[in-house]
Amino acid sequence: MQTAEKREAIPAVSAASNPLSAWLFFRRNLSRTAPVALVIVLSVVLIGTVVTIIRSIDLTVLTVYGYNRYFLVAVPRNGNQVDPLAEQTIRAEPLARQIYRISVCFTNIHTIFDKFPFVLFGLTQEEMPKVLRLTRMRLVEGRLPREGEAACALSVGIARNRNLKIGDVVLAPNIEDSFSPVPVKLVGLLDGENWFAVISKEFVQKHYFPPLEEIVVAAPTPEQQPELDRRLDKVLDKRQVRLFTYGQLVRELRSSLRNLYLIMNIVITIVVLVIAIMIGMLSNIFFMQRLPEFALLAAMGYTRGMLLWRVVRETALLVALGWTIGVLLSMGILWALYWWVFEPRGMLLQPMDWQAYRYTIPVPIAVLAFAAMSVGPRLLTMDPVLVIERKV
Amino acid sequence: MLWTDEVTLAYREAERTVLAVDRVSVEVRQGEFVGIMGPSGSGKSSLLYLMSGLKLPTSGEVRYRNRVIHLMSERERMQLRRREFGFVFQQPYLLPYLTALENVLVGVPGDREAYERALQLFEQLGLLHLATRYPHKLSGGERQRVCVVRAMVHQPQIIFADEPTASLDHVNGHAVIRLLADYREKGAVVVVTHDPEMLADADRIYSLRDGKLVQPVRA
Numbered sequence: 001m002q003t004a005e006k007r008e009a010i011p012a013v014s015a016a017s018n019p020l021s022a023w024l025f026f027r028r029n030l031s032r033t034a035p036v037a038l039v040i041v042l043s044v045v046l047i048g049t050v051v052t053i054i055r056s057i058d059l060t061v062l063t064v065y066g067y068n069r070y071f072l073v074a075v076p077r078n079g080n081q082v083d084p085l086a087e088q089t090i091r092a093e094p095l096a097r098q099i100y101r102i103s104v105c106f107t108n109i110h111t112i113f114d115k116f117p118f119v120l121f122g123l124t125q126e127e128m129p130k131v132l133r134l135t136r137m138r139l140v141e142g143r144l145p146r147e148g149e150a151a152c153a154l155s156v157g158i159a160r161n162r163n164l165k166i167g168d169v170v171l172a173p174n175i176e177d178s179f180s181p182v183p184v185k186l187v188g189l190l191d192g193e194n195w196f197a198v199i200s201k202e203f204v205q206k207h208y209f210p211p212l213e214e215i216v217v218a219a220p221t222p223e224q225q226p227e228l229d230r231r232l233d234k235v236l237d238k239r240q241v242r243l244f245t246y247g248q249l250v251r252e253l254r255s256s257l258r259n260l261y262l263i264m265n266i267v268i269t270i271v272v273l274v275i276a277i278m279i280g281m282l283s284n285i286f287f288m289q290r291l292p293e294f295a296l297l298a299a300m301g302y303t304r305g306m307l308l309w310r311v312v313r314e315t316a317l318l319v320a321l322g323w324t325i326g327v328l329l330s331m332g333i334l335w336a337l338y339w340w341v342f343e344p345r346g347m348l349l350q351p352m353d354w355q356a357y358r359y360t361i362p363v364p365i366a367v368l369a370f371a372a373m374s375v376g377p378r379l380l381t382m383d384p385v386l387v388i389e390r391k392v
Numbered sequence: 393m394l395w396t397d398e399v400t401l402a403y404r405e406a407e408r409t410v411l412a413v414d415r416v417s418v419e420v421r422q423g424e425f426v427g428i429m430g431p432s433g434s435g436k437s438s439l440l441y442l443m444s445g446l447k448l449p450t451s452g453e454v455r456y457r458n459r460v461i462h463l464m465s466e467r468e469r470m471q472l473r474r475r476e477f478g479f480v481f482q483q484p485y486l487l488p489y490l491t492a493l494e495n496v497l498v499g500v501p502g503d504r505e506a507y508e509r510a511l512q513l514f515e516q517l518g519l520l521h522l523a524t525r526y527p528h529k530l531s532g533g534e535r536q537r538v539c540v541v542r543a544m545v546h547q548p549q550i551i552f553a554d555e556p557t558a559s560l561d562h563v564n565g566h567a568v569i570r571l572l573a574d575y576r577e578k579g580a581v582v583v584v585t586h587d588p589e590m591l592a593d594a595d596r597i598y599s600l601r602d603g604k605l606v607q608p609v610r611a
Contacts, residue, residue: 018501019487019494028489293487299446300499301474303467385446388481389437
C-alpha cells in the first residue's frame with residue numbers, strides 16, 4: 001500500500017476527536033463499563049417499576065372514586081334518611097346548586113392489592129341524565145336502567161375490570177361480594193374520565209333493606225366543589241350526617257399510604273446506598289487497574305484536577321447512560337404490563353408516571369458522588385513517579 | 393537551557409537518610425543530545441525526574457530558561473511538562489484502549505496541527521501502517537517508537553528518556569536511540585541509560601555513581 005493510501009486509511013475522525021473523551025473510553029472498555037451501567041440500569045428499573053406500581057394505588061383510588069370531585073355525598077348516621085334539619089342546612093347553602101336524594105348499593109372491583117367496594121348510584125329516570133352530565137359521563141353502548149328494573153349501567157372500566165359485557169349479571173344473591181336479592185344485569189356502558197355506575201333508585205329501595213337514602217350535593221362548577229365541601233363540613237352536625245368529599249378521600253388515602261411510602265422510601269434509600277457503595281468500590285478497583293494510565297498522564301503534565309474531572313466525566317456519562325436506559329426499560333416493562341396485564345383486567349397503571357421516576361434520580365447522583373469520593377483522594381495523593389518506576 | 397546547581401534528592405528509608413542524588417550539577421544546551429549513565433541505583437533516573445520537574449529537590453535548584461523549577465507553582469510545572477517537555481519511559485506504556493495514533497495525541501487532544509505532525513512522524517518513521525493498531529497488536533520496539541512519537545508530537549524543547557531501550561532488543565534499541573538523537577535538531581534530548589553503546593552519538597555524557605557525579609565522560 002502506498003503512503004498516501006495508508007494515510008487515507010486512517011479515519012479522519014481521529015483528527016477532531018479527543019482520545020481522552022469519556023464516550024471513547026466507554027465504547028472501548030465495554031467489558032468494564034457495561035456491567036457497571038447494567039447495575040445502574042437494573043437498580044433504576046427496580047425502583048422505577050416498584051414505585052410506579054405502588055403509586056398505582058393512588059391512581060386507582062383517585063380514578064375509581066374520582067366522581068367525588070363533582071359532588072359530595074351526605075350519609076345518614078342515625079336512620080335511613082338524612083336528618084331533616086341537616087337537609088335543610090344543605091338546601092340553604094348558596095353553593096349547593098344540584099341536590100339529589102339517592103339510594104345506593106355496592107359491588108366490588110379488582111385492584112392489584114385487593115377488592116375495592118364500588119357504589120352503584122340509585123337514581124330516578126329524571127336524575128340519571130343530569131347526574132351523568134354532572135360527572136361528565138356519557139352512555140356509549142346499550143341504555144340506562146329503567147324505573148324499578150333489575151339492571152344497571154357501568155363504566156367501561158368497571159365492565160372490563162369485572163370481565164362483564166352487556167347482558168351479564170352484575171349483582172346476584174349468590175355473588176358474595178356483589179350481593180343483590182335479585183339478579184341485576186348490565187344494560188349499558190358509560191364512558192368518561194372517572195368510573196361511575198347507575199342503577200334504578202326504585203329498584204334499590206324495593207329490594208335492599210334497610211332502604212337507605214343519601215343526599216348528593218353538587219356546586220355550580222367542579223372548581224367550587226371544594227369550597228362547598230368545606231362549608232358543609234363546617235356547618236353540618238357530624239353526629240347526624242357523615243360527609244364523603246374528594247378532599248377527605250385524598251386525605252384518608254395519603255394517611256393510609258403513609259406507612260407504605262415510608263417503607264418504600266427506606267427500601268429505595270438502602271438500594272441506592274448499596275448500589276452506590278458497590279459501584280464506588282468497583283470504580284476504585286478499575287482506577288487501580290488504570291493507575292499507570294493516570295500516572296503517565298500526570299507525568300505528561302495533566303493536573304490532578306484535570307484527571308479528576310476526567311474520572312467524573314467518565315462516571316457521569318456511565319450513570320447518565322445507565323439511568324436513561326433504565327428509565328426507558330422501566331417504561332417498556334410498565335407499558336407491557338399495562339397492555340398485557342392491567343388494561344385487560346381494567347386495572348389502572350400509569351407507565352409514564354414522572355413522579356415515580358423522580359425516585360430513581362438519587363441512583364446516578366449517589367453513584368457519581370461515591371465514585372468521585374472513592375477515586376478522588378487516591379488521585380490527589382498519587383505519586384506518578386512511584387507508579388512509573390514500578391509499572392510504566 | 394536547563395541546568396542543575398548542586399541539586400540533591402534525599403529520602404528516608406527505615407531510620408536513615410538516603411541521598412538518591414547528591415549535589416549534582418549538570419547542563420543541557422539547546423540542540424544537545426545529553427546522556428546520563430551509571431549502574432543500577434546510581435540515581436540517574438532520580439536526576440532525570442529532578443531535571444524534568446517530576447520530583448522536587450531537597451536542596452539545590454534546577455533552572456529551565458532561567459526559571460527555578462521548584463519555585464514554580466504546581467500548575468506552572470504541569471504546564472511546563474505538558475508544553476515544553478516530552479517523556480519516554482523505560483516501559484513503553486500505551487493506553488490499551490487507544491490506537492497508536494490516538495495514544496500519540498493524548499497530550500494534545502483536538503489539536504489539528506498536532507494530528508498532522510503525528511501523521512508526518514509516523515510516515516517519516518515508517519510507522520504509518522501501525523497508526524490504527526491497538527497496543528496489544530504492536531511489538532515492544534514498535535510500542536517504544538510510538539512512545540517516542542508521543543514525546544515529540546507537541547514539539548517540546550527537551551525530551552527526557554529514562555532507559556528507553558531497556559526492554560528492547562539491540563536493533564530496536566538502536567532505532568529508538570537514533571530517533572531521539574535526531575530530535576536534537578529541534579530541541580534537546582536527555583537520555584538515561586546504563587548502556588554506553590547507546591550514547592555513542594551523544595554530545596555530552598554524565599556519569600553517576602551512588603548519587604554523585606563521577607566525572608563528565610564527554611563534555
